[in-house]
Amino acid sequence: ADLRNGLGLDADTLPQGRRAHPLLRAPIEHDDAPAKSGLIVGDVHQTQLKVQQPRSQLLENRNLATEILTDVGRGSEMLHHLIATADGDQCTNDRMATTHHFANTLFNCMRGGVFVDNGAVPVADLALFMDHRNHALHRTHAAWLSSLGEHIDRRQLLRNAAAQNDPDLERLCHEYLPLTFSRRHGDPSRPWNMFAIKVEDGDGNQILDYQGNWRDIFQNWEALCHSFPTYLESIVAKFVNASTVDGFNPSRVTRDGIDWEIPDPDNPWSNIGYWGDHQIIYLLRLLEGLNAFDAAALPNMLNREVFSYADVPYRIRPYDAILRNSKNTIEFDRERDRGISDRTAIVGSDGRLVGDQEGDILHVTLAEKLLVPALAKLGNLVVDGGIWLNTQRPEWNDANNALVGYGLSMVTLAYLRRYFAFCENLFASSEDREFVVSTEVATWMEQTLSALTTYSDRLEQPSVNDRRRKRILDWLGSAFSDYRSAVYEHGFSGKATVSATAAVELCRIALDYADHSIRANRRESGLYHSYNLVHVDEEGREMAVDHLPVMLEGQVAALSSGVLSSEEVLAIVDALYTSPLYRPDQNSFILYPARELPGFLEKNAISESDVDANPLLLALLDAGDTTVVERDSLGTCRFAPSVASTAGLAGALDQLSAQPQWTELVAAHRAAVDDTFEKVFQHRRFTGRSGSMYKYEGLGS
Secondary structure, rough: OOOOOOOOOOOOOOOOOOOOOOOOOOOOOOOOOOOOOOOOOOOOOOHHHHHHHHHHHHHHHOOOHHHHHHHHHHHHHHHHHHHHHHHOOOOOHHHHHHHHHHHHHHHHHHHHOOOOOHEEEEEHHHHHHHHHHHHHHHHHHHHHHHOOOOOHHHHHHHHHHOOOHHHHHHHHHOOOOEEOOOOOOOOOOOOOOOOOOOOOOOOOOOOOEEEEEHHHHHHHHHHHHOOOHHHHHHHHHHHHHOOOOOOOOOOOOEEEEOOOOOOOOOOOOOOOOOOOOHHHHHHHHHHHHHHHOOHHHHHHHOOOOOOOEEOOOEEOOHHHHHHHHHOEEEEHHHHHHHHHHHHHHHHOOOHEEEEOOOOEEEEHHHHHHHHHHHHHHHHHHOOOOOEEOOOOOOOOOOHHHHHOOOEEHHHHHHHHHHHHHHHHHHHHHHHOOOEEEEEHHHHHHHHHHHHHHHHHHHHHOOOHHHHHHHHHHHHHHHHHHHHHHHHHHHOOOOOOOEEHHHHHHHHHHHHHHHHHHHHHOOOOOOOOOOEEEEEEEOOOOOEEEEOOOOHHHHHHHHHHHOOOOOHHHHHHHHHOOOOEEEEEOOOOOOOOOOOOOOOOOOOEEEEEHHOOOOOHHHHHHHHOOOEEEOOOOOOEHHHHHHHHOHHHHHHHHHHOOOOOOOOOHHHHHHHHHHHHHHHOOOHHOOOOOHHOOOOOOOOOO
């Protein structure tokens, strides 16, 4: 206010109870004097010692502007160099395209990092990495590490490591990624995300580090590997070594290894669970990239027992429990979590890996690591519906996170189809006619193949009926459940072999089921369903599939699957331009069509016909009991504000049932109240942001 009124400003060095707003104040004479400029610099999060140094320089009347601008220029030059190594520099006649490409590369590197020294391995940092991961291993190979020199070519490092005949040494040399400039994922546009990129330590030495959410960092690394393809093999190893025995993955990947979410009653953002589809499409893209760069790499890795499992203390409940409650399917094993922490304190971060019967790190083949996530997805295959989302986490686009439990993903099934096509070719072309796998994995694969083969004749029909669909899932889900129970309780008992012929046959028959399901999900418009809903009847004999509105993901996945002919691909493209997914003003497509949502007073309105048809609701209204329903001043009947979920409704009905005057009515009409509640709120069809918000990947995004 003083400034607006032309009054002077008093310096305020200690704002109290409000945000600081730095302003530069100085007398300036502007007749014929040269132009003046000033700087406001925020050098925050410093110690008293480091704050005092520039303060002393300022008190000495030193002009630091030149030094500051020089430092900014040096930082800009270093940034430019980092992004240039990732091929962010390009020179075209289209300045906007050039700038856009640089920005895209910059943002990708800010999340996944960028390799230093053009991909050469700095041996001193490799030693630090190895010591942190496995103290004993580092001591054992300290002399060998010292013999490598200051830097070593990555491929030479892997050859030297293999010659030491130590699978853990080879595993860690594969996993070592000399990355810098990485930060934890989060979209800058979202106000709750805060970031810090540490590139130097307190002494000015470069920091090599990375961290990221599993479902984000691998997509960044995939793009980065177009500039550093020699690291594809290491990133594939990093990926599979962090996946779990039940075919999923931890929530975070860091230089130190892996991390997972722990339930915390005091933290509403604390949620456990496995993200659904990333281990398929992200892994596949990495495998395809590696195969294109070095066709011999994957065949040579298939039968090498140098890969590991992440020991995440989650336990997926048995199949029958998932059927009863598909939204609450994972338990956190606190005792195992404590044991892992104790082991990690002794071993290093390798203590978070699964051990064998002797307590050493379990080593398995790449063939096993490729089969397990595929078998896990088949264990949740709802034919003609998609992959069941029952691990308490959504798909790649968490705008659909409310689909957990009821949702089926055709997106994942389409990518799984492409994955099986790739693995079929890989297994068929391998010189190895048998692959070494854990005994329990071999049994699981045999049962899964038996189930798919038994019902394969049903694929000759255009669709699979609800009862047959449930029987197929019962067999597949039970096989997966039996495998989990055995491995959770006793670990892996030993080794077995599966023939390359059997592995190829699994891929081929899985392709048949995927192809049938994809074609069954073609919409009348020519587009394809992205996500569906599943419903198991009260007798548990049938499994029905219901469809959700059109989404862009399904079209991308169908086009990517490899099942469609050229004519069918063109049909999708033509249909997209006439669909609500097309934005003519932008000549582009959106994730979800924009639509008008009901107003506040239009929500939670029970139709008079539903009220009249339910004696319990009528009696409650007549008695003025608002435990479940109430009527507003205009006569509209609504569910009580305290009944905000199916669990809340169940609790309210239980409360009424305990009162003698309501017991019989609740018993007779409870199911009808449940049906009315779902009809009013359609909770099962609620997808999350994609169906209720206009921002953050929501409607019209």
